[in-house]
Amino acid sequence: MPEIEYRIPQQRRLVTELPGPRSAALTERRRNAVGAGVASSVPVYAADVDGGIVLDVDGNSLIDLGSGIAVTSVGGSDAAVVKAIQEQAAHFTHTCFMVTPYEGYVAVAEKLAELTPGDHAKRTVLFNSGAEAVENAVKIARVATGRRTVVVFDHAYHGRTNLTMAMTAKNKPYKEGFGPFAADVHRVPASYPFREGLNHDGTEITGVQAAQRAIEQIDKQVGAHNVAAIVIEPIQGEGGFIVPAEGFLPTLVDWAKSNGIVFVADEVQTGIARTGSWFASDAEGIVPDLVTIAKGVAGGMPLAAVTGRAELIDAVHGGGLGGTYGGNPVACAAALATLDRMAELDLCGRARRIEEIAVPRLQALAEEVDVIGEVRGRGAMLAIELVQPGSREPNPQAAAEIAARALAEGVILLTCGTYGNVIRLLPPLVIPDELLVDGLDVLADAVRATAGVLVGAAQ
Structure with a gap:
């Protein structure tokens, strides 16, 4: 990593008991x-x-050792990111892209198309938070497939909106008392190697076997023809940083493709260089149909995205996606500076x-x-x-x-x-x-x- 000039001495130092x-x-x-x-x-x-x-x-x-939950990957006040924010704020802080668009939004979409897995034609829609990105990925999948059911996994975390709470596995603190939740969400077993059982012959359950177990449950309890999307974190975050066994994700991707199901990689926490590649999907050797992005993408400014196959995202009617603040110009400027800084360093x-x-x-x-x-x-x-x-x-x-x-x-x-x-x-x-x-x-x-x-x- 090139030399970095820090404003604050990079040294642990306590002058009071905590809290002071x-x-x-x-x-x-x-x-x-x-x-x-x-x-x-x-x-x-x-x-x-x-x-x-x-x-x-x-x-x-x-x-x-927390980075605001994987957000400040370039640090909390990188000089290049701060400069980009200041320069954009000096010109305008908001117009609403759905009213008067601006170049920054387009430039972020172009950059995410370049960085996300796969060389297919891509489109991007920008939002404010990871939960918004996940919810809109589901909307896109439902329109594109004409189906309703969403498949998620044990130990998953996808957000705090009504739909993403339904998609999240853990009850407390995320779901307790907040129901009823959105319908047409079906949960299946994930791959959790440390807590997997064993096969009858005493051998370890492989990633392929774990995927087949999930697929069998989907087939029996939902029917593949009813599934709009499979949504999964390549490494499950809030569930415990669970790395699936080798072969689990590729098997799911292949099955989804053969059944016309949209495969959504929730890379809100795993994406943007966090796992050693731009996206964790890269290390798993998979190309998702849609990728949800947030957290580290804008150096601490609120920005999220759904990036994926052009034919899926473009299937949504005009006005069906968006939001007042989605792709805010200051956040877009921060994202462009953050991504440049990540490449530079x-x-x-x-x-x-x-x-x-x-x-x-x-x-x-x-x-x-x-x-x-x-x-x-x-x-x-x-x-x-x-x-x-x-x-x-x-x-x-x-x-x-x-x-x-x-x-x-x-x-x-x-x-x-x-x-x-x-x-x-x-x-x-x-x-x-x-x-x-x-x-x-x-x-x-x-x-x-x-x-x-x-x-x-x-x-």
Whole structure:
């Protein structure tokens, strides 16, 4: 990665306990102003962000291993992205592309057609959030096929709108109390190698077998001729950073193609260099019909997209897709600068380098303690799954304890997983090696301390 000039020293530094007094005061103000349904992972308030550091309002410098959930891949204030935002905002912040269009929207669509898998003719429609992109991909698939049913998978997360809540697997906190949900959504088993059962002869279930299991259920319970779309994350995110077994996704893609079903890759979290290629579908060797994109695409500005086969997207009648803010000109400017910056810094290569640094350290830690069931992921989308010692029983208590211990030492970690037992690592792709290693050292100490406490409690 070329040399980067950071505004904030890339060094962990604590000057108060966490949360500090100013963060604590903001929490009190928040209680009287912000809805209780909006939760935050950490109790500190950001004042400045650069590279791999979050500087809080009390002057503490924390290592960021979350990137705002895989959003600030180029850092929270990359100079080129900031400049592009400023220049566009100085001219106009909004016209609504559906009223008075502008070049930035077209340029983003051209760039996404270039970067997404496949060399077929493509079209793009821009939105504000990942959930909007997923919902509109379903709309496109239904119009293009004339069918209604959407197939999704166990452990999936697709968003918080009514339709995407129906598509999301985990009930709490995402769905609890919010029903009834949209109809014509059918869920089938995914490939979760760490938690798969075995074949009758004791061999491991392969990716092809897992896909055939899902296909058989679709055929029996829905009928392939009724399915408009299969929607799946190439690596399941909120469900636990689950990497499917080899052959799972290609088998599903081939079956979908042979049955006239639109295959939608939800790359909201896995896309835009996060897994070591522009899209995780590339590493899986698949070409989706539609790709949903958001998070890291615009350097922190709200922008999302559906990019895919021209004949599918163009099947929708004029006015059927869009939204007042979709493809906002400032967000488009940020996206173009972000994508240029990623190419300039080779952040796909940087994601692979992060994996090279982190995975051996995490695997060595897993051999040292008995609360890590598996280390998995790809590129800079990595995770450890926590288990009860000596078993594969999920251990959400350990995940929460590790995150809390790490935060106390100045490292921001995120948890996830259907069972709440996964620590996920999503560092900014521009994080310096030394800062990443320091963060991993703090994580390792937190795991060791938690494992020792758990062992002591069991005895």
